[in-house]
Amino acid sequence: MGTKTSLVTGVAGFLGSHVARHLIHGGHRVVGIDDLSGGFIENVPEGVDFRPGSINDDTFVRGTFSEGIDYVFHLAAYAAEGLSHYIRVFNYTNNVIGSMNLVNAAIRNSVRRFVFTSSIAVYGAGQLPMKEGMEPSPEDPYGIAKYAVELDLRAAREQFGLDFTVFRPHNVYGENQNIGDRYRNVVGIFMNQIMHDEPMTVFGDGTQTRAFSYVDDVAPVLADSINHESASGRTFNVGADTPYSVLRLASVVAQTMGVEPKIQHLPARKEVEHAFSDHTASKEVFGARETVPLEVGISRMAKWAKRVGPRQSNPFTGIEVRKNFPMGWDLEMDSGS
Ligand SMILES: NC(=O)c1ccc[n+]([C@@H]2O[C@H](COP(=O)([O-])OP(=O)(O)OC[C@H]3O[C@@H](n4cnc5c(N)ncnc54)[C@H](O)[C@@H]3O)[C@@H](O)[C@H]2O)c1
Structure with a gap:
């Protein structure tokens, strides 16, 4: 063939x-x-x-x-x-x-x-x-x-x-991720905020969990x-099995980037509180693989992020409905160097 x-x-x-x-x-x-x-x-x-x-x-x-x-x-x-x-x-x-x-x-x-x-x-x-x-x-x-x-x-x-x-x-997180989008990719948002010398913004108390x-x-x-x-x-x-809270993630990211964790809590937004999934089917069909521990993955991504540097995080220009728009997203989140 x-x-x-x-x-x-x-x-x-x-x-x-x-x-x-x-x-x-x-x-x-x-x-x-x-x-x-x-x-x-x-x-x-x-x-x-x-x-x-x-x-x-x-x-x-x-x-x-x-x-x-x-x-x-x-x-x-x-x-x-x-x-x-x-x-x-x-x-x-x-x-x-x-x-x-x-x-x-x-x-x-x-x-x-x-x-x-x-x-x-x-x-x-x-x-x-x-x-x-x-x-x-x-x-x-x-x-x-x-x-x-x-x-x-x-x-x-x-x-x-x-x-x-x-x-x-x-x-999912890792190298090549868009770290300059304020609306998604929490790992990238934290790294970008740290590189702009800003606090990491967390919606609610940060106890919501995700299996990064x-x-x-x-x-x-x-x-x-x-x-x-x-x-x-x-x-x-498909993905990792272990859920971590957003606060735990913030502390791992800060430690890996070599800074003290500074957090700004924003009002909670409507989101699923806990989310993790079962991967039995994908392991059966594609084979079980060792998953990369959070600290290891974050450290690889941090190296890459430091190399590419901070990105500007611009607001989305085509918002269709402003009613109940989450407060944090209206803030100027970057110093805009
Ligand atoms: N990253 C995650 O955690 C995650 C989780 C679940 C699902 N996904 C899905 O995986 C896919 C990839 O996500 P990602 O995290 O790499 O996002 P990403 O934004 O980095 O990649 C998406 C790419 O699609 C391009 N794109 C968007 N609209 C387009 C259009 N109309 N025509 C051509 N190109 C267009 C963007 O420029 C971007 O390069 C998406 O479908 C996403 O919904 C991602």
Whole structure:
């Protein structure tokens, strides 16, 4: 069999850049697309055939598929879950309509498998740990968009035989992450605030927990998934098992960055208090891997963050609804050097 060609959407983003790197190491030809709305050109790994453009542009998407795509790894999205309440139209356009341009093209071009990066946001505040067999009940437009795409992929498989694998990662952190987005990526936000000599901002008392996952616990599994026949048509949680409170995370980040932890508490926002998921299914199909301990992953990311330096954190300019907008997000969070 000749070289496989994989399309990676969101290739200039955090997870997309790592997935693309693993695919290239695995001998794939990688065509990567990104509109650079949340990613950085310097994240695109060497060897990727990079096409700047939006998945919302159907003509662009059709053109990208015209030269033969075997596998699709769809990671492009605006993943600011909390902000999604205030940017419904933007959220559904980017995260659902854009995805449908890709699903249509994948069906027309008979791609071998469509790997979709969903999120544990589809579960909502259900039972813990979150398991794939549970009935999803997303509580925000971001989670609803992800679940809509999951359901659509099932329908496309039924109707057209489009093969898919869905992953539901959670709280991934590591090198190449956008640390300058005030609305998401808490590890990156803390590192950016420390580099700006500002306190780390914590919504509520900081006892909310998340199972922060280093990127190496997630990206290689996604890239390798197409080699597993038993992953066909299935959905998997993926990531680390151990939940940590946001306060504990803040203390690890501060210690690793070599500063005293300074914390500014902001009013609590509406969010799921505890979130961690069960990874039995993904370990069964893809093999059990040692996960990277929090201190180790944070230290690798901190080295990278210090090298790239602080980033400006600008407010999102297209807020559609201001009602009940979380207070902390209105603050000027960066000194704006
Ligand atoms: N990082 C996490 O913790 C996490 C957890 C669960 C799910 N996910 C999902 O994984 C995927 C990757 O997330 P990430 O953390 O790497 O985010 P990211 O913002 O770093 O990467 C997303 C990339 O998509 C690009 N993009 C956005 N809209 C686009 C469009 N319309 N057309 C083309 N490119 C577009 C952005 O420029 C960015 O480079 C997303 O689908 C996200 O929902 C991430």
